[in-house]
Amino acid sequence: MAYLEGNNLVAAYGPVPILHECSVEVEKGELAVIVGPNGAGKSTAMKVLLGMLEASSGSVIFDGQDITHLSTQERISLGLAFVPQTKNVFTSMTVQENLEMGGFLRDDDIKHTIQEVYDLFPILYEKRKQNAGELSGGQRQQVAFGRAMMTRPTVMLLDEPTAGVSPIVMDEIFSNILDLKNSGRAVLMVEQNAQQALNIADKGFVLVSGRNEHIGTGKELIADPEVRKKFLGG
Amino acid sequence: MVSESVDIVNAFALLTNFVILPAIAYGSQLALGALAVTLVYSVLRFSNFAQGDSMAFGTMLVILLSGYLISRGWTITGIPTALLVIPVAIIGMAVYLLTMDRLIYRHYRKIKAKSITIVMTSIGVMFITGGIVRFVLGASAQRFEDGERFIFSVREFKAFTGLEQGIALKTSQFLTITIAVLLVAFVFYFLQKTKTGKAMRAYSDNKELALLSGINPDKVVQITWLLVAGLTTIAGALYGLDKGFAPQQYHLLLLPIFASVIVGGIGSPLGAIAGAFLIAFSEALLTYAYKKFLIYLLPLSMHPTSLVQLIGTEYKYAISFVILVIVLLIKPTGLFKGKVIVDE
Numbered sequence: 245m246a247y248l249e250g251n252n253l254v255a256a257y258g259p260v261p262i263l264h265e266c267s268v269e270v271e272k273g274e275l276a277v278i279v280g281p282n283g284a285g286k287s288t289a290m291k292v293l294l295g296m297l298e299a300s301s302g303s304v305i306f307d308g309q310d311i312t313h314l315s316t317q318e319r320i321s322l323g324l325a326f327v328p329q330t331k332n333v334f335t336s337m338t339v340q341e342n343l344e345m346g347g348f349l350r351d352d353d354i355k356h357t358i359q360e361v362y363d364l365f366p367i368l369y370e371k372r373k374q375n376a377g378e379l380s381g382g383q384r385q386q387v388a389f390g391r392a393m394m395t396r397p398t399v400m401l402l403d404e405p406t407a408g409v410s411p412i413v414m415d416e417i418f419s420n421i422l423d424l425k426n427s428g429r430a431v432l433m434v435e436q437n438a439q440q441a442l443n444i445a446d447k448g449f450v451l452v453s454g455r456n457e458h459i460g461t462g463k464e465l466i467a468d469p470e471v472r473k474k475f476l477g478g
Numbered sequence: 479m480v481s482e483s484v485d486i487v488n489a490f491a492l493l494t495n496f497v498i499l500p501a502i503a504y505g506s507q508l509a510l511g512a513l514a515v516t517l518v519y520s521v522l523r524f525s526n527f528a529q530g531d532s533m534a535f536g537t538m539l540v541i542l543l544s545g546y547l548i549s550r551g552w553t554i555t556g557i558p559t560a561l562l563v564i565p566v567a568i569i570g571m572a573v574y575l576l577t578m579d580r581l582i583y584r585h586y587r588k589i590k591a592k593s594i595t596i597v598m599t600s601i602g603v604m605f606i607t608g609g610i611v612r613f614v615l616g617a618s619a620q621r622f623e624d625g626e627r628f629i630f631s632v633r634e635f636k637a638f639t640g641l642e643q644g645i646a647l648k649t650s651q652f653l654t655i656t657i658a659v660l661l662v663a664f665v666f667y668f669l670q671k672t673k674t675g676k677a678m679r680a681y682s683d684n685k686e687l688a689l690l691s692g693i694n695p696d697k698v699v700q701i702t703w704l705l706v707a708g709l710t711t712i713a714g715a716l717y718g719l720d721k722g723f724a725p726q727q728y729h730l731l732l733l734p735i736f737a738s739v740i741v742g743g744i745g746s747p748l749g750a751i752a753g754a755f756l757i758a759f760s761e762a763l764l765t766y767a768y769k770k771f772l773i774y775l776l777p778l779s780m781h782p783t784s785l786v787q788l789i790g791t792e793y794k795y796a797i798s799f800v801i802l803v804i805v806l807l808i809k810p811t812g813l814f815k816g817k818v819i820v821d822e
Contacts, residue, residue, distance in 0.1 A: 294690075320692050328690070334683040337676070345680045348673070349692035391691065 245308060247272045247430050248293065248324070248399045253302035255285075255292050262288045263454040265302070270432040270447065272398065275425045277462065279438040279475060280451035286434040287329070289451065290401050293432075294326050295319050306399070321349050325397030329404040329434075332388035335377030339368050342376050342387050346394030354394060361390040364423065382413035389420060400424055402433035406440075418444055439476050442466050450475060489774035491643040495632070497762045503651040503720055505758030506658035510713035511731065512738040512750035513665060514706045520682040520745050521702040522583065524596035528604040529710065530732035534611045534725050535574060536711030537718045539567035541615065541622045548624060558625045558649065560715055567715070572707035578603055579703055587699075604729075611725050619724035623650060643774075650719035661712060662751060665705065669747065674701055682745075730795065734761070737798035741805045743812025752813055757798055765791045 249269035255262055262285045270276040278286045291297040293304055295316040303312045311319055320326075334342050343361055347354035362369040365386040371379060376387045385405060392400060405421065406414040414437065422444060425431045435441035442448050445462035450471060458471050465471050511529055518526040526532075543563035553559045582603060586596045628634075629652045632644030669675040681688040681698045689695065714728065721727070734757050741756055742749025768786035776782075789797065805812060 316689060317692050317694070320690065326690050328687065331684055331687065334680050334687060336683045337679060341676055341680075344673070344676060345688070345691045345693070348677060348680075391687075395692070 245305065246270060247307060248432065249305045250289065250293050250299075251303045251305065253289060253292050253299045253304075255288055255297055255299045255302075257288075257297075261454070263292065263299075266451060266454055266456055267302075268293070268432065268449050268456075270399065270430045272430045273425060273428050274446045275421065275431045275433070275444060276447040276449065277438075277441045277445040278432070278434045278449045278451055279436075279441060280449075280457070281475070283453075284451040285454040286451055287403055288454075290326070290403055290432070290434055293401060294324060317349075320395060320397075323395070323398040324401065325392040325395055325399065326401045327385075327388045327392045327403065327405060329407055333376040333379075333384050333391065336375060338373050339376055339379070339387055339390075340372040342391050343394055346391035349395060357394055357396060361393055364393075364420075365390060381409045382416060385409065385413075385417055386420070389424070393424075397429065399430040399432065402431065404434055404436055406435065406437055414440070439466070442476075484777065485642075485774045488641055488643045489771050491639075491641050491645055492771055492774065493766075495643065495645045497766050499645070499647065499651055501758045501762035502755075503648075503654045503716075504762070505755035506654050507713050507717040507720065508731075508734055508738050508758055509751040509754035510658055510661060510709045510716070511735040512742070512754045513662065513747055514709040514713070515735055515739050516745060516747050516750040517702055517706055517709075519739070521678055521698060522587075522596075524593050524600060525736070527597065527600045527732065528607050529735055530729050531604045531608040531611065531725075532571070532575070532706075532710045533714030533717065533731060534723075534728035535607050535714075536567055536571045536707070537714035537723050537728065538611050538615050539570045540564060540711065540715045540718070541620070541723060543567055544622060544624075553624065556626045558623050558653070558719060560622060560624075560719055561653065564712060564715055568708050568711045571711045572704050575703045575707050575710075576700065579699065584699075604732075608725060608729055611728075615723075615725070617725055619722055619727070621722045623719045625649065648720070650716065654716040654720060657712060657716065661709065665709070666747065668705070678702060733795050734758075734798045737802045740816075741801055741812055743814035743816030745816040746812065746814040749812050749814035749816055756813075757801060760801055761794045761797050764789045764797055765794050 246269035251267050252265045253263050253267065254265060266285060266289055268276065268278060268289055278289060280286055288297060292299045295314055299312065303310055305311070306322060306324065311322065334345060337345070343358050344354065347357060367383055368386055368390060371383065376384060379387065402421065406417050409417065418440065421431060421433065433441070442462040442465050448460060448462050448465040449456060450458035450465065458465060458468060460468065466476065511533060515526055515529050518524065540560050540563055543566055544559040547553060547559050547563060554562065582599060583596065586599055626649050629647040629649055632646045635644040635646065669679055677688070677693045678698050678701060680691065681693055681695060738753035738757050739750050742751065742753025765787065769782050769784065772786060773781050
């Protein structure tokens with residue numbers, strides 16, 4: 245049994261079915277990537293894992309515990325964290341306040357964790373008194389990661405972390421993600437840049453129309469001619 | 479005796495007494511109301527049309543409670559009894575607002591109604607609230623201040639300074655300004671420095687992300703109504719102590735309050751306060767008759783014969799609207815850049 249797994253998830257937005265028996269999983273210290281064309285249900289799968297959308301059938305298991313019916317907040321306090329693709333920082337609040345809000349659920353001293361985030365992203369320490377809305381795309385993404393790390397999560401779910409950033413910043417973000425993974429966390433991300441993402445991924449899920457089309461290690465999927473042809477541009 | 483030379487000191491004593499002090503007091507009352515509207519707008523995402531009538535409701539509680547205390551003789555000499563009962567009135571106001579939220583607004587939040595739908599709902603709440611107030615107290619005007627009326631009167635001021643023109647500081651003005659400063663300082667401290675206040679700002683900034691950070695939306699909503707209850711009751715009570723209580727007058731207060739919020743930059747607490755003083759001073763300065771003031775300042779040959787009043791007091795509500803139109807034409811985001819709600 246994997247550390248976090250979604251089994252045979254079925255979900256819909258109102259009458260529109262999105263996921264059909266889709267399964268994803270990730271282990272501790274592992275980076276898993278969900279790739280696939282637009283509208284394949286990648287983000288939806290993530291929302292179901294987080295409890296932001298209810299699955300009509302299937303189950304979500306975290307650390308051996310069935311969390312299918314827990315609220316988002318309960319899942320967050322268990323150790324899941326989510327970085328949304330857009331609107332992932334409090335733009336009118338300072339970097340420091342963003343981190344404080346990330347640690348909202350914690351009753352203990354969060355200074356130490358804030359310091360850890362600053363150690364990981366030194367630029368954020370310099371900008372700690374600036375509003376997050378004034379930062380560059382890459383820095384914002386670091387604030388978003390930092391906010392999510394404040395609950396000291398064991399699983400981080402990232403929705404297209406490199407959407408809309410320059411190639412240089414993208415490399416930086418991927419290296420941040422590898423840091424997260426190497427610190428022992430489980431990282432599951434949805435990614436548009438399939439080639440680069442699968443290159444660094446331990447595990448990949450190719451989703452098409454809400455179904456698992458291919459599952460394998462990152463390398464296997466890149467080597468698979470069918471996946472190459474359909475999703476990686478030959 | 480009217481002096482024949484230019485007399486700046488008396489001119490400004492006159493202006494202070496009739497324009498500046500009343501405008502600061504009125505501005506403070508508007509500011510508290512505008513702050514309440516801003517909080518509701520930022521956190522609950524609708525323009526609360528019931529604000530004026532809610533202030534009447536809070537004032538009603540103050541009048542009933544202080545009337546009871548006065549009838550039992552439980553008063554403190556020199557202090558308006560209304561001041562003593564405000565804490566209890568705030569609790570009553572909070573219960574009323576939370577009940578309204580539970581019965582009405584919560585449903586529309588749950589079904590993720592558009593902002594404009596909730597605005598229409600608040601107009602309904604406005605009529606209900608205004609109706610309750612008129613049912614309980616009647617529609618006629620009344621005064622409820624007791625205790626010392628002046629901190630210092632015109633006569634005392636004249637005797638003290640030897641000036642021809644006196645300045646009076648009414649107890650209600652003094653209380654208004656002092657309490658408004660303290661209350662605004664508290665609200666800003668609360669929003670900027672406390673964990674709960676920051677959570678409110680976070681929720682206002684980005685609902686979804688606040689949820690992901692474990693912020694409980696129900697709690698944020700409740701705290702907001704509690705703050706609004708405090709601001710509303712105090713604003714209403716202070717306005718009533720200053721100018722007397724009349725349900726219709728409170729109902730109409732909605733116009734300058736909304737103007738303050740929009741002029742300042744909707745959603746910005748600082749803007750709401752700046753806007754309130756801008757509106758209050760505009761009303762006072764434009765409706766004041768400057769004849770006496772100019773007589774002090776101008777040589778005899780230039781003394782005005784007319785009242786030199788730019789706009790009649792009966793048109794004072796129009797001033798809010800004109801300022802509103804000018805701001806919307808020239809700087810639609812307001813003086814301080816506000817935030818406009820976009821329905822998701």
